[in-house]
Amino acid sequence: MKPHDFFNIRQAKSHILGSMKQLSVIFFVLLATLIITPLKAYDTLLYRNAFEASRLKEALDGNNVDFVSVFLSIDSDSMTYERSREKLNTFYNLLDPKLAITKSPKQKAKLIFKEVHGHFFNQYEESVLFSRAFKDGFYNCVSASMLYAVILKHYEIPFEIKEKPTHVYLVAYPGTENILFETTNPRGFYVMDEKGKQEYLEGLITLKFTSREHVNSVGAANAFNEFFYNNQNISLTQLAGLQYYNQTIRWYEEKDMDQAIQCAVKMNMLYPCQKHQYVKASLLTTALANSNYDSIKEVLFLCQYANTIRDIKDRKMVIGEFEEILQKKLYKESDQSFAVKAFELVQGNIDDKKLIEDLTYSYYTYTCNWYAMKGDWNNSLTFANKAYLYNQKDVRLHDLIVRAIISMTENVKDKQKNVETLDAYIAQYPFITTNKNFRMIRLYHLSMATYSLFNKDKGTEGYKRMEQLEAELKSETERITGIDQMIGMAFAEAGAYHYRKKEYTKAKEILLKGLKVTPDHPELVERLRIVEDDLER
Numbered sequence: 001m002k003p004h005d006f007f008n009i010r011q012a013k014s015h016i017l018g019s020m021k022q023l024s025v026i027f028f029v030l031l032a033t034l035i036i037t038p039l040k041a042y043d044t045l046l047y048r049n050a051f052e053a054s055r056l057k058e059a060l061d062g063n064n065v066d067f068v069s070v071f072l073s074i075d076s077d078s079m080t081y082e083r084s085r086e087k088l089n090t091f092y093n094l095l096d097p098k099l100a101i102t103k104s105p106k107q108k109a110k111l112i113f114k115e116v117h118g119h120f121f122n123q124y125e126e127s128v129l130f131s132r133a134f135k136d137g138f139y140n141c142v143s144a145s146m147l148y149a150v151i152l153k154h155y156e157i158p159f160e161i162k163e164k165p166t167h168v169y170l171v172a173y174p175g176t177e178n179i180l181f182e183t184t185n186p187r188g189f190y191v192m193d194e195k196g197k198q199e200y201l202e203g204l205i206t207l208k209f210t211s212r213e214h215v216n217s218v219g220a221a222n223a224f225n226e227f228f229y230n231n232q233n234i235s236l237t238q239l240a241g242l243q244y245y246n247q248t249i250r251w252y253e254e255k256d257m258d259q260a261i262q263c264a265v266k267m268n269m270l271y272p273c274q275k276h277q278y279v280k281a282s283l284l285t286t287a288l289a290n291s292n293y294d295s296i297k298e299v300l301f302l303c304q305y306a307n308t309i310r311d312i313k314d315r316k317m318v319i320g321e322f323e324e325i326l327q328k329k330l331y332k333e334s335d336q337s338f339a340v341k342a343f344e345l346v347q348g349n350i351d352d353k354k355l356i357e358d359l360t361y362s363y364y365t366y367t368c369n370w371y372a373m374k375g376d377w378n379n380s381l382t383f384a385n386k387a388y389l390y391n392q393k394d395v396r397l398h399d400l401i402v403r404a405i406i407s408m409t410e411n412v413k414d415k416q417k418n419v420e421t422l423d424a425y426i427a428q429y430p431f432i433t434t435n436k437n438f439r440m441i442r443l444y445h446l447s448m449a450t451y452s453l454f455n456k457d458k459g460t461e462g463y464k465r466m467e468q469l470e471a472e473l474k475s476e477t478e479r480i481t482g483i484d485q486m487i488g489m490a491f492a493e494a495g496a497y498h499y500r501k502k503e504y505t506k507a508k509e510i511l512l513k514g515l516k517v518t519p520d521h522p523e524l525v526e527r528l529r530i531v532e533d534d535l536e537r
Contacts, residue, residue, distance in 0.1 A: 045300045045345075046262055051077045059237045059270060067153070067236045071130040071146045074243055074263075084134040091119055092154065099155065108157065109172045109179045116151055127250050129243060141168045142242050148181050149236055160233040168242060197224045234271070241271025248279060257287050258297060265304055281308040293325045299342045303349035315355060322346065322359050326366040331373070339367070361390040368400055377407040388429065398431055402438045409441070415449040419465070443472055444483045450490040454497040466494060473517055488514055488521030495527050499534075507531045 047053040055073035058065050068088065069081050076084075095115050102108040121144065122137025130146050132138040139147075145161060145168045152159045152172060159181075160174045170181035201224055204210045215223040234242075244267035251260035264280040284305040291298045302325075306318045325342055329335040343363045350356050364387035371380035381404040387397055405425050409418045422442050425432060432438040446469040453462035469490060491514025498507035511528040515521060 045297050046265060048073075048075075049077060051081070056266060056269060059240060062237070065236070067146070067240070068150055070237070070240050071143075071150070071243065074131075074240075074247065075129050076131050080131060084131065087134050088150070091115075091151075094119075105157075105173050105177050106179060108155075109177070109181075112151060112155070112157070113148070113181055116148060120147060127246065129247070140246075142239070142246060145170055145181070146239060146243070149239065153236075161235070161239055163234050163238075163242065168239070197221070200224060238271040241267050241269070241276070244270060245276065245279070248283070252283065257283065261287055261301055261304070277308065281305065284308070288321070293321075293328065296338065296341050296345070299325065299345050300349060303345050306350045306352065306355060309352075309355075315358075318355065319358055319362060323362050323366065326363065330366055330370040336367075336370075339363070357390055361387055364390070365394075365397055365400070368397075368404075372400060372403060375407075377404045380404045381408065385428075392431070398429075398435060401429055402432060402435050405432070406437065406441045409445065415445065415452045418445040419449045419468075439472070439476070440483055443469070443476075444486055446472060447483065447486040447490040451486075451493045454490075454493040457497060457500070459497055462494060462497065466490070484518045485521070488518035488524050490514075491517065492521070492523040492527050495524075495531065499527070499531055504531050504535050508535065 047056075051069075052073040055066075055070045059067070059070045068085060072081050072084060095112070098111060098115065099108060102111055120133045120137060121139045124140060125132075125138045126140055128138045128140050128143055130143045133143055133147055148170050149159065149161060152170070157172055158174060159170050159172045162169050162171060172179040172181060198220060201210070201215055201220060204223075205212050205215065210223060218226070244263045248260050248263040248267055251257075251263060261280070261283050264276070264283050268276045268280045284301055287298070287301050288305060291301070293299065293302075302318065302321055309315055309318060322342070326339055329338045329342070343360075346359045346363070347356060350359070364383045368380050368383035368387055371377070371383065381401065384397060384401045384404055387394075388401065391397065405422065409421060412418050412421075419442075422438075422445060446465060450462055450465040450469055453459075453465055469487070473487070491510055495507040495511040495514070498504070498510060508528065508531045511524050511531060514524045515528070518524065
């Protein structure tokens with residue numbers, strides 16, 4: 001069989017219940033203790049087809065699971081399942097009358113072992129899947145254990161599934177008869193005597209799975225039982241995970257990293273344990289180290305890697321990688337569709353909610369800036385607003401928001417509407433009242449609105465705007481530059497409004513007030529001269 005363990009095992013001949021293959025083992029160096037990845041919705045990047053996705057979901061849900069379909073889903077579809085189920089039902093019809101005349105559990109177990117092996121199995125091969133037993137009779141210890149488990153379950157015979165570093169087998173009637181189904185050997189039906197147990201222990205000692213000191217300490221019988229029978233059993237779902245484990249190794253050896261990672265992810269769903277999580281993380285690390293993120297599948301790999309992290313450094317790495325994707329796809333290639341798909345994968349495949357929030361913020365800010373670079377300020381502000389909900393303290397985002405607001409008012413002719421728009425943003429973004437650029441643009445638009453109202457002889461409305469303008473001017477501690485000409489024009493037009501009404505004293509008062517704000521303003525100086533001339537007449 002193909003080894004279903006990535007840990008380094010010294011090559012040795014086994015004395016355990018027949019010959020075992022010498023081992024060629026892949027060894028990765030990286031993560032150790034990792035978290036479990038749950039099953040997500042059907043995703044064509046991860047699953048071969050809907051049949052596989054639905055079967056794995058059923059296995060994880062654990063309700064009335066049809067394990068024949070689960071075991072087949074790794075390489076089959078619904079049609080293959082129906083043909084295999086039909087062959088299995090035919091076998092049951094042949095076996096039923098033979099089982100009916102058995103007199104003891106041992107006879108029943110022995111008959112099932114013999115009949116299954118004779119009916120389904122033709123040749124042992126290391127790297128085969130469950131479907132091959134139905135197709136051409138090829139099997140290994142994992143696939144054979146699957147078939148025996150399905151049939152024992154059908155006949156309601158109690159059994160346990162045992163996993164060792166290089167082997168899987170069944171024990172029927174555990175705790176009573178303890179009948180071993182050794183699935184790599186046609187003569188694999190064993191009820192071990194004391195001599196057999198001693199030979200088995202010698203094999204364990206040779207492979208360093210136990211020590212002679214331990215055997216002598218607890219006794220041969222106890223040492224055998226604790227390793228052979230009393231270890232934690234695996235479930236049928238976990239057995240399905242081992243089949244994905246073997247496929248992971250196969251694809252890795254064939255240098256197909258995409259297929260290896262897809263199998264590793266599903267392996268870890270079905271059989272989460274430190275060993276499998278280590279394999280998955282190691283594969284992902286290797287793949288991401290060589291990734292240019294030209295394929296959306298590589299983004300899925302990044303998401304899966306995110307589910308293995310445990311410290312701040314790894315979290316920052318994931319965020320940095322995702323931002324590199326956004327920078328490349330948005331800024332360099334203008335491929336928004338890829339960026340959107342990448343973000344959808346992040347939302348649907350990462351378990352850490354805080355990390356999703358951080359990545360979401362990155363997506364919104366990068367998209368906001370991308371639209372700003374294109375001059376699309378409406379969309380830029382839309383994404384800025386989304387980002388602001390996640391982080392209200394980022395000064396870079398503040399600058400983007402102010403730039404968007406300023407740009408959106410540049411070409412609006414309705415001066416009053418601009419002031420109302422800016423005032424509405426103050427309520428939405430309180431920080432902008434302390435932003436110098438925003439304050440300047442608001443002063444500019446207040447001046448424009450004031451000028452426009454007095455120019456149209458709307459004195460009442462004009463003074464309301466002027467009150468706002470003067471209130472804002474009082475809060476400014478620095479000299480106003482750049483917009484001082486427009487501010488001066490607001491006061492000049494207010495003076496002209498009173499001048500047209502022949503209210504020269506009031507006109508002079510307004511013009512002098514304007515000159516205090518913007519000294520030497522030419523329009524204010526000229527109009528003041530005209531008003532004073534008329535006052536002297």
